[in-house]
Amino acid sequence: MNVSYPYVIDSNCTLAGLTAFELLNESTWDPLQNVSLEEDVDFMNCSYLRHIVNLNCSSTDHLCRCTRDIYWSYCSETPAYYSYIYRIIGTLFQGIILVIGVIGNVMVVIVVAKNKNMTTPTNCYLVSLAIADCAVLIAAVPQEIVSYYLIGNHWIWGRVGCAIMIFLQHLGINASSLSLTAFTVERYIAICHPMKAQTVCTVERAKKITLLVWVFATCYCSPWLYLTTVVPQTYAVDYPTEECTFKLSRDQYFLYYFLDIIVFYVVPLLLSCVLYTLIARILFTSQVPKNPTVNGHHDKKRVSSPRVQVSSGQMRECLSCKKKD
Incomplete structure (x- = not known):
């Protein structure tokens, strides 16, 4: 130190x-x-x-x-810095996470955007997840790497940078939670109600739901642009230092954080548990014939497995997309 x-x-x-x-x-x-x-x-x-x-x-x-x-x-607080070994290891691992995470998510967006045959409801939600992950990585990881070489909680991005980075972190996390929830609902309908999925789980509807997710998450997280500030620190050094922190007292954020937990964690978690339980029940209790042959020949007319129905439904969806192109 x-x-x-x-x-x-x-x-x-x-x-x-x-x-x-x-x-x-x-x-x-x-x-x-x-x-x-x-x-x-x-x-x-x-x-x-x-x-x-x-x-x-x-x-x-x-x-x-x-x-x-x-x-x-x-x-004054005694200034302390991370050891050189800690800096090197932290920078290495955080840098790998940042580079691989950003490149991987950007590639998902590019591949889906350039291949029209991949424009499916499922991929729409995957693109939304990729964008949300990029927002969190860009807003959080670079500052974490820089902090290894700064004193304490010293903030170097100013008041605007403090507001934008905190906003992007909350936006990415909340949009990711909502996108996962929408993806789960879409999978439930496609597997448990394959006939209804042909009219409900469409690309246009998936795009509208994704847009609604981001609009709602942006509006919900916008107060963070005004709820953060930078305050001077009292470290015993001969240059000014400041910290990105809450603008109000912590007690005044209780309701906001409580609402965060309910809307973006508890409700999606419970909904996902229920829907995936129903999906598992359908998949593992489907009436698949134990003896698929009749008189030595396969019975091609007997198709009672929902998994087969899902596959055929997705095939029809892809064919309809190609006809439109």
């Missing part, structure tokens, strides 16, 4: 030592006149002494330098 201070703190500089100076009672030190000798905690109130850091003390002014050093010692 590397530690640095803007000033060399005198080991003999203590609160008790300060009281020995008669200058403590002079009018130039009005902020310190009411300090009680017995109450060290009151004397070291950081908000009370914060202005002292801006003092320009001469090398002969022991009182001024000592007061300033005490401020840095007690009211």
Whole structure:
């Protein structure tokens, strides 16, 4: 861990030592006149002494330098950095996740967009998932890599960058959850109700649902553009540092986070559990004939498996798409 201070703190500089100076009672030190000798905690109130850091003390002014050093010692956080091994390992793995994740998801979008025969309801939701994953990766991973080389929670992207990155992270996660839910519903209809799927699970309807998912997620997450801010930090370094954090107190975000959990986690999870249970029941209890032959010949007319119905339905869907092209 590397530690640095803007000033060399005198080991003999203590609160008790300060009281020995008669200058403590002079009018130039009005902020310190009411300090009680017995109450060290009151004397070291950081908000009370914060202005002292801006003092320009001469090398002969022991009182001024000592007061300033005490401020840095007690009211500033000790700067600490990640070790070089931690930085290298973190950068390597995070970089691999970023590169593979972005390239893989972008390729999914390009392949589906350039091949019209792949424009199916299922692929529409997969494209939506790929875009959501890219948004989360781009908004979160680069900052995580940069943070390995910065002090504490130091933020370098400014107020606008703070708002946009936090917004994109929540947008990508919520849009991904809704896209997965829509995909699950589409699979349930295609497998459990294959005849109805021909009219319900269409490409046009999938595109409209995907658009609705992103519009809803964008509107829901838009408050994050105003609920974040950057605040200065008090690390004992000789350059300004700031942190991307909540604009309001944490208690005021309780309802928002609670709604997040219900809408984007609890409801999709319960719905997915129910639908996949129904899908599993259909697939594993389908009336597939134990003896598929009659008099030594296959009975081609007997098709009672829903899996076969799904496959034939998807084949008809692909043929209809080719006719339209």
